[in-house]
Amino acid sequence: MSSQASVQSVDALKEFRVALALFADDVLGALGGVEMEAKRTAQWLQHDRRTYWQDQIKRRREAVSQAQAEVFRRKLQKTADNTPAMSEQKEVLRRAEASLHEAELRAAQVKKWEPALQHAILEYHGSIRRIKDLASGDVPRAVFALERMIDALEAYFRVAPPSGAGGPSPLESIVDSILAAEASPSPCEVPEETSAAEAGTATSPDDALASAADPELPA
Numbered sequence: 001m002s003s004q005a006s007v008q009s010v011d012a013l014k015e016f017r018v019a020l021a022l023f024a025d026d027v028l029g030a031l032g033g034v035e036m037e038a039k040r041t042a043q044w045l046q047h048d049r050r051t052y053w054q055d056q057i058k059r060r061r062e063a064v065s066q067a068q069a070e071v072f073r074r075k076l077q078k079t080a081d082n083t084p085a086m087s088e089q090k091e092v093l094r095r096a097e098a099s100l101h102e103a104e105l106r107a108a109q110v111k112k113w114e115p116a117l118q119h120a121i122l123e124y125h126g127s128i129r130r131i132k133d134l135a136s137g138d139v140p141r142a143v144f145a146l147e148r149m150i151d152a153l154e155a156y157f158r159v160a161p162p163s164g165a166g167g168p169s170p171l172e173s174i175v176d177s178i179l180a181a182e183a184s185p186s187p188c189e190v191p192e193e194t195s196a197a198e199a200g201t202a203t204s205p206d207d208a209l210a211s212a213a214d215p216e217l218p219a
Contacts, residue, residue, distance in 0.1 A: 010153050017146040024139040031132055038121050046114055053107040060100040067093035 071093055074086035 010150055013150050017143055020139055021143050024135040027135040031128055042117055045117055049110045053103055056103040060103050063096040064100050067096045
């Protein structure tokens with residue numbers, strides 16, 4: 001597998017690094033908010049509601065006792081000639097008993113939902129463990145790796161500017177020099193072909209022999 005990468009923009013890496021860091025902060029912030037809300041709800045259910053309804057049961061039992069005492073007192077006032085009205089007292093007693101029953105029902109519901117809520121909170125913590133580890137561990141390591149990559153790329157660009165942006169790269173300059181050296185002939189080599197001008201002024205072997213035999217002939 002190739003280890004090379006085509007980096008088109010360092011600014012894009014910087015923007016991705018910032019977005020990745022913000023993503024981790026948002027995830028941890030959201031998870032922290034949900035965790036605080038779960039703790040607050042558990043505290044409210046286990047302590048506030050339990051204490052409240054226990055106190056209400058005590059108060060409403062006292063109200064029932066008072067209503068019962070009032071009805072009983074009305075019954076004692078009954079004689080052969082006089083039967084006092086007690087419909088109002090009985091209605092007060094009925095309401096007090098209904099209120100007490102409601103408080104006892106609510107207290108039972110609080111007691112029932114306490115373990116259910118704890119179980120739901122534990123399941124929630126188990127379900128978010130992977131994303132929490134990702135946001136708190138993997139993402140910071142990735143952000144640190146991106147920072148190192150960006151620093152290395154910027155250091156490279158300061159030393160060797162990219163090709164096409166202000167001149168050839170050092171590698172391209174070396175390659176061009178090698179190709180130019182291979183294309184040029186060496187000083188000791190004789191060209192295989194002569195130019196037209198040189199062909200017109202050159203002396204053939206027959207002309208050289210004739211000149212040597214007759215000195216008066218022009219060479």
